[in-house]
Amino acid sequence: MTNTIPHLTTGATALLAEPTAERIRAMRSRRWVLYPRAKQALDRLDTLLQHPRGTRMCLTSALMGPNSVI
Numbered sequence: 001m002t003n004t005i006p007h008l009t010t011g012a013t014a015l016l017a018e019p020t021a022e023r024i025r026a027m028r029s030r031r032w033v034l035y036p037r038a039k040q041a042l043d044r045l046d047t048l049l050q051h052p053r054g055t056r057m058c059l060t061s062a063l064m065g066p067n068s069v070i
Contacts, residue, residue: 005013015026044061051059 005016008016015023018026041063048059048061
Protein backbone atom coordinates (compact mmCIF):
# COMPACT_ATOMS: atom_id res chain seq x y z
CA MET A 1 0.00 0.00 0.00
CA THR A 2 1.39 3.40 -0.88
CA ASN A 3 1.17 6.26 1.55
CA THR A 4 -1.70 8.27 0.07
CA ILE A 5 -1.82 10.59 3.07
CA PRO A 6 1.70 12.03 3.32
CA HIS A 7 1.56 13.15 6.97
CA LEU A 8 0.85 9.58 8.18
CA THR A 9 3.39 6.82 8.67
CA THR A 10 3.10 3.65 6.61
CA GLY A 11 1.73 1.81 9.65
CA ALA A 12 -0.91 4.45 10.27
CA THR A 13 -1.95 4.42 6.63
CA ALA A 14 -2.28 0.62 6.70
CA LEU A 15 -4.48 0.92 9.80
CA LEU A 16 -6.99 2.98 7.79
CA ALA A 17 -7.98 -0.18 5.90
CA GLU A 18 -8.76 -2.07 9.14
CA PRO A 19 -12.27 -2.44 10.59
CA THR A 20 -13.51 0.26 12.95
CA ALA A 21 -13.08 -1.89 16.07
CA GLU A 22 -9.42 -2.54 15.20
CA ARG A 23 -8.76 1.18 14.59
CA ILE A 24 -10.33 2.06 17.96
CA ARG A 25 -8.24 -0.63 19.70
CA ALA A 26 -5.11 0.80 18.10
CA MET A 27 -5.99 4.34 19.23
CA ARG A 28 -6.58 3.18 22.80
CA SER A 29 -3.39 1.14 23.06
CA ARG A 30 -0.46 2.48 25.04
CA ARG A 31 2.47 3.95 23.17
CA TRP A 32 5.99 4.88 24.15
CA VAL A 33 7.34 8.12 22.71
CA LEU A 34 11.10 7.78 22.76
CA TYR A 35 12.55 11.11 23.79
CA PRO A 36 16.36 11.48 23.70
CA ARG A 37 16.65 11.78 27.50
CA ALA A 38 14.36 8.77 27.96
CA LYS A 39 16.59 6.79 25.60
CA GLN A 40 19.63 7.76 27.70
CA ALA A 41 17.86 6.62 30.87
CA LEU A 42 16.79 3.32 29.30
CA ASP A 43 20.32 2.70 28.00
CA ARG A 44 21.73 3.38 31.47
CA LEU A 45 19.23 1.02 33.10
CA ASP A 46 20.04 -1.65 30.51
CA THR A 47 23.73 -1.26 31.35
CA LEU A 48 22.92 -1.79 35.02
CA LEU A 49 20.85 -4.89 34.23
CA GLN A 50 23.64 -6.38 32.10
CA HIS A 51 26.31 -5.84 34.77
CA PRO A 52 27.38 -9.12 36.42
CA ARG A 53 26.05 -9.71 39.91
CA GLY A 54 28.47 -9.52 42.78
CA THR A 55 28.57 -9.51 46.56
CA ARG A 56 29.15 -5.76 46.68
CA MET A 57 26.95 -3.07 45.21
CA CYS A 58 28.97 -1.45 42.42
CA LEU A 59 26.71 0.36 39.97
CA THR A 60 23.70 2.39 41.01
CA SER A 61 21.47 4.97 39.42
CA ALA A 62 18.69 7.30 40.51
CA LEU A 63 16.02 8.66 38.18
CA MET A 64 14.51 11.95 39.26
CA GLY A 65 12.08 14.28 37.58
CA PRO A 66 8.59 15.68 37.73
CA ASN A 67 5.73 13.23 37.72
CA SER A 68 3.41 13.97 34.82
CA VAL A 69 1.36 10.75 35.04
CA ILE A 70 -2.30 11.45 35.55
